[in-house]
Amino acid sequence: MSVHRLTLGDVLAEHRRSRPQGTAVVDGDVRLTYPELDERVNRLAAALAADGVGPGDRVLWLGQNSFRVLELLLAAGRLGAICCPANWRQTADELAHILDDLTPKIVVWEESEAVEKARGQVSPDARWVGSGDEYEAYLAAGTGEPPVEVPDDAPVLALYTAAFDGRPNAALLSHAALIAHNMSLLHMRQMEDGFAFLACGPMFHVGTMMFTLATFQIGGKVVVTPAYEPAEVCRLIEAERCTQAFLFGPMIDGLVEANRDRAHDLSSLRFVSHSPEWDEMITVDDSPWCRSGMGGYGQTEVAGMLTFLGLGMGGAGHAGRPSPLVHVRILDADGAEVPAGEVGEICARGHSLFSGYWNRPELNEAKTRGGWHHTGDLGRREPDGTITFIGPRLRMIKSANENIYPAEVERALKSHPAVADAAVIGVPDDRFGQSPKAIVVLQDGRDATAEEIIEHVRGEIASYKKPRGVAFVDQIPKRGYTPDYDALDAAHGGGAYPGM
Amino acid sequence: MSVHRLTLGDVLAEHRRSRPQGTAVVDGDVRLTYPELDERVNRLAAALAADGVGPGDRVLWLGQNSFRVLELLLAAGRLGAICCPANWRQTADELAHILDDLTPKIVVWEESEAVEKARGQVSPDARWVGSGDEYEAYLAAGTGEPPVEVPDDAPVLALYTAAFDGRPNAALLSHAALIAHNMSLLHMRQMEDGFAFLACGPMFHVGTMMFTLATFQIGGKVVVTPAYEPAEVCRLIEAERCTQAFLFGPMIDGLVEANRDRAHDLSSLRFVSHSPEWDEMITVDDSPWCRSGMGGYGQTEVAGMLTFLGLGMGGAGHAGRPSPLVHVRILDADGAEVPAGEVGEICARGHSLFSGYWNRPELNEAKTRGGWHHTGDLGRREPDGTITFIGPRLRMIKSANENIYPAEVERALKSHPAVADAAVIGVPDDRFGQSPKAIVVLQDGRDATAEEIIEHVRGEIASYKKPRGVAFVDQIPKRGYTPDYDALDAAHGGGAYPGM
Structure with missing residues (x-):
């Protein structure tokens, strides 16, 4: 094996030696040091190997956030296998697609009606293991050191994303890719010895997973909570002295609200400036990541x-x-x-x-x-x-041979003082092929006409990019953090996109 | 070519796009932006290729520090070749060994008697290019884009080090290894956008080269000066707003002395705390690298x-x-x-x-x-x-079956208030096989007897580790930053080491 190899398993084996007293994960009553985590991962890998899991095989996690997601990932990595934590709050059909597509050897699952229904729709080749006591018994039965000669370009993590054809695809990330990305986050976020990350976003999403893994890389503490719940997040930040958490705008507002009485000391959190109240509760961080408001461009595939x-x-x-x-x-x-x-x-x-x-x-x-x-x-x-x-x-709008990008028009729309949220779609146009249409949510208590809004956009960007029509709505449907353009097209007559 | 590949050449090609106005190198009157550097590196690579330099071939730099060392390294990298910047202030014999050992296709050299003598001792296969005007003419003659399909595990830098058998060996470092090390420095030193490094230590030494390359990796500015000269270093820090320089204890004292009149504003320098005067001149840096006093363990081979x-x-x-x-x-x-x-x-x-x-x-x-x-x-x-x-x-001392490590005894010796510097060797001992002997330099104006010093060491570490004898000297010969143990053994009767 090359002297240059570095797998996630190698990182764990180093932490076991470098941080013998260091806490690796906290989840409810569970606290594991790095040696304990390494021990459990070896047992789990041995149990998986006994079930025939080997290089390239898939293991699937269908459940809420848990420290066991990290264990399953590391155990799969020790075998050259691939771990996929998937969104379990999907419909039975969507879950069945994943089961069909991924053909996992092992499914660790938390009880849910949809999962049970999906299980009935697919062939029964996989072994199903309950995510609670059954998982513990499964792990405890593992014996013997698993083989560790895994190349570091082997995929180890699969995350479903990017529905090009209406069905999501599983992006495969290797040990090397994850470790490289970890380094870029360690650098930008200035993650140091003693870093503690609260995984209060979904672990099947790259945004939460990337900080979970960077924290692991630096030998820090990953604190897991099943889902974002403001009061519990405040309690955990204080109790575990968390340095960072998975938080965005509205989630931060939720914490400010939940901690209005200052019952919890959140000063360990080093995070992005957001509002005067928030900034007083936490420590505003000076790293390039936080100073820039967590700006950048990314996707699961990188x-x-x-x-x-x-x-x-x-x-x-x-x-x-x-x-x-x-x-x-x-x-x-x-x-x-x-x-x-x-x-x-x-x-x-x-x-x-x-x-x-x-x-x-x-x-x-x-x-x-x-x-x-x-x-x-x-x-x-x-x-x-x-x-x-x-x-x-694929969302580019083509109007009279000009390219119009919805994001640019949306930014212009949102700069109107009466506009709370906005999305732009392309609608078929006899003369121009397509023309842009704005879907707008007004601020509470504010008013504006379609004409006023179009006129405002015309003052901000090139005239041919201005919407030809405006639809006012109460809320823009979202897919994650971006508008659900398919739903908007269906509701407001979108179509004739050149790229699709 | 793999979508995962990343060579130094790829980094340069990205900087050309990402930092079109960014200054890459400054050296005397020379200032190059990243596009200019990329341009010159391509020309130089084309010139080298025309001379038959290809994958695995060596090009040798024998001269003082220069921005051309970086150019030569990057040009060699574009061809899959290896660049070796070597210490040109060696004897003709030492230089001849390097020429014989490395068998370079191209030698870029600065005039010196020793180099000229060494050149006469070896076979004339290499092409010799003067490091000044001749280099410029050589580069200017290069035409055509060089091939860039170089794997990133190809060695690109060779640094002579570690004289196991009395002759140095050239450690080969690949693109991937250098880039990985760059990331670890970017992280530990918190090197950000806009970083400017003053290469005032020798570029043939990994200590200077590692910061040169990390600065390059983040698209910063490398300021080159031929050698450490306190007044010039102060001038350059101010003129180029350098963030960091290659500096150690006595070098820092030299700057404090040179800038006693505060003629130069050194506040751009973010560095390690050293003395009250120094700390007032610069900005004491809070990165883990600086906070820890640049502590750690390393060697050229990593x-x-x-x-x-x-x-x-x-x-x-x-x-x-x-x-x-x-x-x-x-x-x-x-x-x-x-x-x-x-x-x-x-x-x-x-x-x-x-x-x-x-x-x-x-x-x-x-x-x-x-x-x-x-x-x-x-x-x-x-x-x-x-x-x-x-x-x-190899320097372990074996005394009556006990292992004694010189470094540990040296630390104990140096903690004596009258001791300025100390080294420990093993001398043959009829009864114990070997016994430790201390070579000690006293502080100016301080006095201590051999007995007092041995007694002091006995109070610090286990008694069997204490020196059986002390030799007082004016100065301890050094090889780089460590004692020249071979010279000490020769001068003070060392020998009978078990590891040698």
Whole structure:
């Protein structure tokens, strides 16, 4: 085995020696030191191996957040196998698709009606293990050291993402890619010895997983809670002296509200400035990651972040610059690089890139044509070299031969003082092929006409990009943190996209 | 070519796009932006290729520090070739050994008598290019894009080090190893966008080279000066707003002295606390690297640092813990791991490790036995998991079956108030096989007898480790930053070492 190899299992084996008293995970009543975690991971790997799990095999986690997700990932890694933590709050059909697609050898599952129904729809090849006591008994039965000669370019984590054809695909991330991404986060977030991360976002999502794994890489403490619950999050931050948590805007507001009486000391948290009340409760952090408001561009296929605003603060592009372990090209449809200032597809190479999607040979070939990973997102290199993320390539609107990117129009819409939220779709247009249409949520107690809003946009960006119509709604449907454009198209007559 | 590949050339190609106005290098009157550097490196690579330099070939730099060392390294990297910046202030014999050993295709050289003499001693196969105008003409003649399909595990940098058999060996470092080490420094030193490093130590030494390359990795500015000259260093720090420089204790004292009149504003320098005067001149830096006093353990064969005190501050071991990209085992002579608290050889694996020594197949096999790189240094895992560096394995003293490590005795000697410097050798002893002997330099104006000093050591460490004799000298000969034990053995009767 090469002297250069470094797998997640190697990292764990080092932590066992380097941090014999260090707490690795906390989850409810469970507290494990690194030696204890290593011990349990070896047992679990031995149990999996006894069930025939070997290189390239998949194990599936269907349940809430748990320290066992990390254990299952590390145990799979010790065997060269792949662990997939999936969103268990999907419909039975969606879960059945995953089971069919991934064909896991082992499914660790938490009881739920949908999961049970999905289980009935698929062939019974997998062994199903309950995520509680049954898991503990399964692990306890494992004996013998598992083989550890795993190459570090072997995929170890699968995360479902990116529904190109309406069905999600599992992005495969290798030991090497995850470790590379960990390094970029350690650097940008200035994660030091003693870091403690509260995983209060879903662990099947790269946003939570990337900080879970970077914390593991530096030998820190991962505190797991089943889901975001403001009062419990406040309690855990105080009790475990958490340095960071998975938090975004509305989640932060929830904590401020829950801790209005200052019952909990949140000062251990070193986080992004948000509001005067929040900033007083926590320690505002000075790392490039926090200083830049956690800005950048990323996707599951690059293990999290591809670019960091922290590497280009004050620059023209709000996505900043690439992490030191990747490089980026903005390419046209023929694979040629476009000049700075022009829009093209964001393409990338480097250490933290994924190893393709599970079971999608044709898609994988298309996505890596010319030796570059094609993100499917449009971006622009600004004259100062920083990068602007425009929006998904497939959502480009073509109007009278001009390209219009919804994200740009949305930003202009949101700068109107009466607009609380906005999304832009393309609707078929006899004369122009397509024209942009705005879907707008007004601020409480504020008013504005369609004409006023269109006029405002015309003052912000090129006239041909202004919406030809505005639909006012109470709420914009979301998929994660972005508008659900499919739902908006269906509800507001969208269609005729050139890229689709 | 794999979508995961990342060479130094790829990093440069990204910087050209990401930092079109960014200054890459400053050296005297020369200032190059990243696009200019990329341009010149391509020309130089084309010129080298025209001279038949290809994968695995060596190019040698014999001269003072220069931005051209970085150019030559990057150009060699673009071709899969290896660049060796060597110490040109060696004797003609030493230089001839390097020429014989490395068999470079190209030698870029600065005029010196020793180099000229060495040139006469070896076969004339290499092409010799003067490091000044001749280099510029050579570079200018290069045309055409060089091939760039270089795998990132190809060696690109060779640094002579570690004279096991009295002759130095060239440690080969790959693109991947250098980039991995860069990441560990970026993390520990919190090197951000806008970092500027003053290379005022020798660029043929890993200590200067590692910060040069980490600065390059983050797209910062490398300021080169031929050699450490206090007044010029002060001037450059101010003029180029340098964030860091290659500085150690006596070098810092030199700057304090040179800047006693506060003629230069050194506040851009973010560095280690040293003395009240120094701390007032600069900005004391809070990164783990600076906070820990730049502590750790390293060697050229691991591209610089293997462990960082910044990952184990407050721990028992003064070398701290391994970088996140390596792992360490303390092994006995049979390759078995020794328990915490016991001394063994420091062995390592991971991303930043070297690719062996040039032209030393047998030594390479011995150094990587069992799949672990054997550093040749002794260390100990403390009960808290941190690591203590003890000293070179070959310098162990064996007295009445007890192992005595010079470094430990030296530390005890130096804690005596009258001792300015100290080294410990083993001298043959009829009764015990060997016994330790102290070579001591007294502080100016202080006095102490051999008996007082031995008594002091006995109070600090186990009695059997105390020196049986003390030789007082004016100065301890050094090889780099460590005592020249060979010279001390020769001068003070050392010998009978068990490891040699």
